[in-house]
Amino acid sequence: xxxxxxxxxxxxxxxxxxxxxxxxxxxxxxxxxxxxxxxxxxxxxxxxxxxxxxxxxxxxxxxxxxxxxxxxxxxxxxxxxxxxxxxxxxxxxxxxxxxxxxxxxxxxxxxxxxxxxxxxxxxxxxxxxxxxxxxxxxxxxxxxxxxxxxxxxxxxxxxxxxxxxxxxxxxxxxxxxxxxxxxxxxxxxxxxxxxxxxxxxxxxxxxxxxxxxxxxxxxxxxxxxxxxxxx
DNA sequence: TGGACGATCCCCT
DNA sequence: GGGGATCGTCCAT
Numbered sequence: 001x002x003x004x005x006x007x008x009x010x011x012x013x014x015x016x017x018x019x020x021x022x023x024x025x026x027x028x029x030x031x032x033x034x035x036x037x038x039x040x041x042x043x044x045x046x047x048x049x050x051x052x053x054x055x056x057x058x059x060x061x062x063x064x065x066x067x068x069x070x071x072x073x074x075x076x077x078x079x080x081x082x083x084x085x086x087x088x089x090x091x092x093x094x095x096x097x098x099x100x101x102x103x104x105x106x107x108x109x110x111x112x113x114x115x116x117x118x119x120x121x122x123x124x125x126x127x128x129x130x131x132x133x134x135x136x137x138x139x140x141x142x143x144x145x146x147x148x149x150x151x152x153x154x155x156x157x158x159x160x161x162x163x164x165x166x167x168x169x170x171x172x173x174x175x176x177x178x179x180x181x182x183x184x185x186x187x188x189x190x191x192x193x194x195x196x197x198x199x200x201x202x203x204x205x206x207x208x209x210x211x212x213x214x215x216x217x218x219x220x221x222x223x224x225x226x227x228x229x230x231x
Numbered sequence: 232t233g234g235a236c237g238a239t240c241c242c243c244t
Numbered sequence: 245g246g247g248g249a250t251c252g253t254c255c256a257t
Contacts, residue, residue, distance in 0.1 A: 054238070062238070072253060090250030092239050109238055155241060168239050210238055 010036050010047055013193035021080030025099040025106040029055040030221045036195040039174045046174050048113030052222040052229040054208045057106045061213030065105030075182045076105040085181040092168035093177050111167045114228040122173035127158045166230045
């Protein structure tokens with residue numbers, strides 16, 4: 001079911017319980033489709049509907065947890081319902097929903113959302129004029145960003161689709177960075193609401209994007225036909 | 232201590 | 245379709 005007025009839809013939604021996240025990772029990945037991710041940012045709500053997600057599991061060669069717990073991936077081993085944010089390619093953040101019991105290193109990467117509320121703020125976060133000194137190269141300054149402040153992307157495509165149709169784009173639009181690593185999704189900073197139920201007929205499934213090892217696993221889930229999923 | 236590389240994005244060809 | 249940007253992390257010296 002789709003809502004003509006997203007404001008109405010999220011006001012009637014409830015925050016997902018801890019139990020939701022403690023379930024099997026593949027189950028959580030599929031069920032996250034259609035849920036509303038809420039980011040409280042500077043007194044405003046940013047809300048997006050999750051339309052693409054990938055599961056990463058223990059024993060999975062594509063997972064950061066494949067070689068065991070490290071300082072970087074430690075949040076993956078927390079109990080389900082936390083946010084694991086990592087920094088990659090020297091300039092991007094990606095966000096995962098931690099799943100399963102404490103001690104189990106599994107998570108679901110949020111690859112794309114459909115923006116619903118706070119689109120003006122997302123636009124500014126992604127495409128706005130940065131606040132660093134004008135003489136500083138944008139690429140240099142953007143890498144120092146830690147998720148709380150300045151905007152960034154140097155792109156010519158400022159269409160709504162380009163706001164959140166990829167894991168790092170979504171993080172940039174939602175101002176998710178280092179400081180959000182380990183956030184409790186049952187808290188008030190970032191959380192997920194029980195949004196729309198996506199019927200099986202609209203759930204697409206494929207291999208995961210951008211990995212070498214474990215590429216045969218069909219652990220990517222997306223909402224068929226939604227314009228915001230990444231490819 | 233060094234080097235390779237990455238769950239990406241962007242622009243150019 | 246391909247390469248560059250850019251740096252934290254991990255593993256091999």
